[in-house]
Amino acid sequence: TEKIERANANGRYFWSFEYFPPKTESGAVNLFERMERMKSLGPEFIDVTWGAGGSSSEETIKCVTTSQVAIGLETSMHLTCTNMPLEKLDWALERCKEIGIRNILALRGDAPRGVETWTASEGGFSNAIDLVKYIREKHGDWFCIGVAGYPEGHIENNDKEAEFAHFIQKAKLADYVVTQLFYEPDLFLSWYNRVRAAGIEIPILPGIMPIQTYAGFQRLIGREKTFVPAEVLAALEAVKDDDFAVREYGVKLAVEMCEKLKAGGHKGFHFYTMNLEKSVRQILQGVGFVSAAVATANTEE
Ligand code: FAD
Numbered sequence: 001t002e003k004i005e006r007a008n009a010n011g012r013y014f015w016s017f018e019y020f021p022p023k024t025e026s027g028a029v030n031l032f033e034r035m036e037r038m039k040s041l042g043p044e045f046i047d048v049t050w051g052a053g054g055s056s057s058e059e060t061i062k063c064v065t066t067s068q069v070a071i072g073l074e075t076s077m078h079l080t081c082t083n084m085p086l087e088k089l090d091w092a093l094e095r096c097k098e099i100g101i102r103n104i105l106a107l108r109g110d111a112p113r114g115v116e117t118w119t120a121s122e123g124g125f126s127n128a129i130d131l132v133k134y135i136r137e138k139h140g141d142w143f144c145i146g147v148a149g150y151p152e153g154h155i156e157n158n159d160k161e162a163e164f165a166h167f168i169q170k171a172k173l174a175d176y177v178v179t180q181l182f183y184e185p186d187l188f189l190s191w192y193n194r195v196r197a198a199g200i201e202i203p204i205l206p207g208i209m210p211i212q213t214y215a216g217f218q219r220l221i222g223r224e225k226t227f228v229p230a231e232v233l234a235a236l237e238a239v240k241d242d243d244f245a246v247r248e249y250g251v252k253l254a255v256e257m258c259e260k261l262k263a264g265g266h267k268g269f270h271f272y273t274m275n276l277e278k279s280v281r282q283i284l285q286g287v288g289f290v291s292a293a294v295a296t297a298n299t300e301e
Helices: 002-010 025-041 057-070 086-099 128-139 160-172 185-197 214-224 230-239 243-263 278-287 292-296
Strands: 014-019 045-048 075-080 103-107 144-149 176-181 204-208 268-272
Touching: 014 025, 025 057, 025 278, 025 292, 045 057, 057 075, 057 086, 075 086, 086 128, 103 128, 128 144, 128 160, 144 160, 160 185, 176 214, 176 268, 185 204, 185 243, 204 243, 214 243, 230 243, 243 278, 278 292
Parallel strands: 014 045, 014 268, 045 075, 075 103, 103 144, 144 176, 176 204, 204 268
Antiparallel strands: none
């Protein structure tokens, strides 16, 4: 975003928070209160995801309207191609324009739950590049467009070279990149160097997902086939029956990862909050991005 570029150019550290749209009315109220509280942590911008399979589009629009207009957070809305015929894409982009949202993370999306292989909707797009091109053609420079990057490669594509080439082609048309989560900073750093060597100069934000629960973490790495260093697996195994200790370890690991990325010269960090705030607060404090007073003020979790 313009904001991301500005922050990057200023050479200061910055961070963004990702949320997903809750399914219920009370869940939405809780999330909005949380976003309001977390505003004091100074995110450069926040993201709201687009429901898997194109579901919950109304909920996403409602969330971004509240975050952008009522709470006053610079908001980026995710938008996917899954189950999105052109009219529905147009509808979503028009809503964004009306409420003043200028940042879109353009994605292909995953197949809806229970469906194995991804297929394009009739008259819709089959990959993120086509969506980026469409948004640019239709809306010029109004939207600042982000795309997803995969430090370990996208799991669907076994041809790693072709996958990397697709990503570079996509990044050339975009304004910024947010990456898939990872637990081995060296994998991110070597991918990042390759991306820069391929001539991509836009901001690239590493995606940090604090480990919240042992079961959730196992599900996630199983689904994404994420590489996890043996010492991380061993440390988690040792505390797996103690939810508090698992979360504490998740914070410690995320702080260590951020430190390593900082040492590698990185300034911007994207946090997958899972709509929770405690871990993110502790990580920001641990890395020294916010003071203890800011990290612990106005919190409810
Ligand atoms: P693409 O860049 O389109 O790539 C998809 C696959 O197609 C890749 O394997 C690629 O190599 C291949 N490919 C691309 N172009 C071509 C071509 N021309 N020819 C042949 N093959 C090609 N999902 C949601 O449903 N909602 C969200 O809000 C959401 N947010 C996300 C945020 C981030 C930061 C990330 C990393 C992922 C997110 N996802 C979300 C998941 C994402 O939609 C999936 O990972 C999806 O499988 C790929 O999306 P993409 O935009 O990266 O796809």
